[in-house]
Amino acid sequence: xxxxxxxxxxxxxxxxxxxxxxxxxxxxxxxxxxxxxxxxxxxxxxxxxxxxxxxxxxxxxxxxxxxxxxxxxxxxxxxxxxxxxxxxxxxxxxxxxxxxxxxxxxxxxxxxxxxxxxxxxxxxxxxxxxxxxxxxxxxxxxxxxxxxxxxxxxxxxxxxxxxxxxxxxxxxxxxxxxxxxxxxxxxxxxxxxxxxxxxxxxxxxxxxxxxxxxxxxxxxxxx
Amino acid sequence: xxxxxxxxxxxxxxxxxxxxxxxxxxxxxxxxxxxxxxxxxxxxxxxxxxxxxxxxxxxxxxxxxxxxxxxxxxxxxxxxxxxxxxxxxxxxxxxxxxxxxxxxxxxxxxxxxxxxxxxxxxxxxxxxxxxxxxxxxxxxxxxxxxxxxxxxxxxxxxxxxxxxxxxxxxxxxxxxxxxxxxxxxxxxxxxxxxxxxxxxxxxxxxxxxxxxxxxxxxxxxxxxxxxxxxxxxxxxxxxxxxxxxxxxxxx
Ligand code: HEM
Ligand code: SF4
Ligand code: FES
Numbered sequence: 001x002x003x004x005x006x007x008x009x010x011x012x013x014x015x016x017x018x019x020x021x022x023x024x025x026x027x028x029x030x031x032x033x034x035x036x037x038x039x040x041x042x043x044x045x046x047x048x049x050x051x052x053x054x055x056x057x058x059x060x061x062x063x064x065x066x067x068x069x070x071x072x073x074x075x076x077x078x079x080x081x082x083x084x085x086x087x088x089x090x091x092x093x094x095x096x097x098x099x100x101x102x103x104x105x106x107x108x109x110x111x112x113x114x115x116x117x118x119x120x121x122x123x124x125x126x127x128x129x130x131x132x133x134x135x136x137x138x139x140x141x142x143x144x145x146x147x148x149x150x151x152x153x154x155x156x157x158x159x160x161x162x163x164x165x166x167x168x169x170x171x172x173x174x175x176x177x178x179x180x181x182x183x184x185x186x187x188x189x190x191x192x193x194x195x196x197x198x199x200x201x202x203x204x205x206x207x208x209x210x211x212x213x214x215x216x217x218x219x220x221x222x223x
Numbered sequence: 224x225x226x227x228x229x230x231x232x233x234x235x236x237x238x239x240x241x242x243x244x245x246x247x248x249x250x251x252x253x254x255x256x257x258x259x260x261x262x263x264x265x266x267x268x269x270x271x272x273x274x275x276x277x278x279x280x281x282x283x284x285x286x287x288x289x290x291x292x293x294x295x296x297x298x299x300x301x302x303x304x305x306x307x308x309x310x311x312x313x314x315x316x317x318x319x320x321x322x323x324x325x326x327x328x329x330x331x332x333x334x335x336x337x338x339x340x341x342x343x344x345x346x347x348x349x350x351x352x353x354x355x356x357x358x359x360x361x362x363x364x365x366x367x368x369x370x371x372x373x374x375x376x377x378x379x380x381x382x383x384x385x386x387x388x389x390x391x392x393x394x395x396x397x398x399x400x401x402x403x404x405x406x407x408x409x410x411x412x413x414x415x416x417x418x419x420x421x422x423x424x425x426x427x428x429x430x431x432x433x434x435x436x437x438x439x440x441x442x443x444x445x446x447x448x449x450x451x452x453x454x455x456x457x458x459x460x461x462x463x464x465x466x467x468x469x470x471x472x473x474x
Contacts, residue, residue: 187461
């Protein structure tokens with residue numbers, strides 16, 4: 001029998017696979033990111049944090065991974081856009097009475113919106129920290145990232161925006177973490193409940209940790 | 224009779240595939256709670272015919288939950304307010320006297336409305352024709368014991384085979400995705416020895432046809448599993464994904 005399927009990445013399942021893989025890759029980045037940031041809690045005037053930030057800004061391996069990260073994020077966002085547009089086209093006439101929350105969770109139906117909020121947040125976030133650090137590295141002088149943190153989080157509107165970003169991330173992960181495994185084809189009576197509870201706690205802990213940082217800095221608890 | 228209900232219905236009326244439709248309001252009186260939802264529609268249609276109006280077109284056949292024809296999207300849910308049943312299995316006791324009930328057709332680009340509440344689900348047939356079958360030589364059936372099948376596989380295959388092609392999964396999915404249906408049809412055969420010959424082409428071709436028909440992409444919200452009258456599980460979608468990935472690696 002002939003095979004009529006086109007290129008793998010043009011198929012629905014191929015695109016979804018890329019979505020899931022890039023999503024999990026971004027999750028692995030979050031673990032590194034939150035660990036480095038948590039160094040502010042040594043409360044040593046940012047000495048440990050700046051040392052970690054310096055390492056991340058100058059290590060050649062991290063440079064390569066950073067490029068991978070941007071490519072991964074771009075692929076994730078582009079694929080999300082393509083899939084979401086196709087999904088909207090698949091139902092040209094909407095229901096007069098939309099489905100409520102009986103059969104699915106609101107955040108599982110809002111991945112595109114949550115992701116878009118996240119993207120807006122990421123642009124501001126990169127402008128806040130990534131750009132100044134890059135400028136310093138290229139100019140060849142040492143950058144005090146910790147001082148940058150203090151400056152940004154002194155402003156309440158940045159703290160508010162970071163809360164929105166982090167909360168979007170939390171809900172995005174609450175669905176996305178376990179969803180990625182299902183997309184990869186991993187659904188198992190024994191392991192799926194474990195994956196779901198790991199995803200649940202991971203989302204909560206990541207959200208609380210990230211959210212705590214702007215707040216403690218704003219309140220001046222971190223010296 | 225006491226306990227009977229008076230109801231207001233808002234039903235999608237559309238003359239044909241090209242016409243623009245709209246929700247029309249009707250009243251029905253003295254509806255027994257023991258009637259099925261379709262029987263209530265029969266009463267409404269009698270009423271319309273007596274008045275000389277065009278009756279409402281809706282699909283139905285077996286009226287016992289096995290044919291999958293009775294596609295109605297009722298008050299924001301496929302097959303109405305109960306989970307895991309078809310519309311013909313829905314009883315009027317699920318509603319209260321004085322209720323307003325909104326009835327719409329399945330909404331999906333791949334399921335165009337033919338008239339009123341009937342939609343064209345032949346996209347499903349075209350997907351099946353791409354691989355939802357096995358090729359066997361005709362002649363005497365061989366002894367069943369010649370084909371040992373693990374009980375767990377037989378059960379999983381049987382559960383997938385319970386899909387009646389009703390389309391509730393598509394109707395309820397925010398993406399109009401047909402992946403629960405397609406995964407059930409791929410799974411029921413992939414799990415059995417008889418399904419091995421076409422295993423690779425089946426996964427590739429059925430998924431390709433699903434994409435061509437314009438169904439959306441699953442985002443794992445799980446709504447289909449909740450609304451499916453036959454309890455088809457999301458495990459089947461994960462299995463379809465595996466089948467498709469492996470098929471693409473092999474060929
Ligand atoms: C920056 C903008 C982002 C956008 C627009 C976006 C959008 C989306 C969309 C639309 C989905 C598909 C919905 C689904 O499969 O349920 C998705 C899935 C996912 N996203 Fe994102 N996302 C973004 C960033 C991120 C980030 C930063 C992470 C992780 C830290 C992430 C992790 C995931 C995961 C794990 C999935 C599940 C993949 C799957 O189910 O196949 N996303 N994202
Ligand atoms: S999977 Fe369930 S909801 Fe979908 S067509 Fe089959 S029986 Fe209907
Ligand atoms: S009429 Fe056959 S399933 Fe409802």
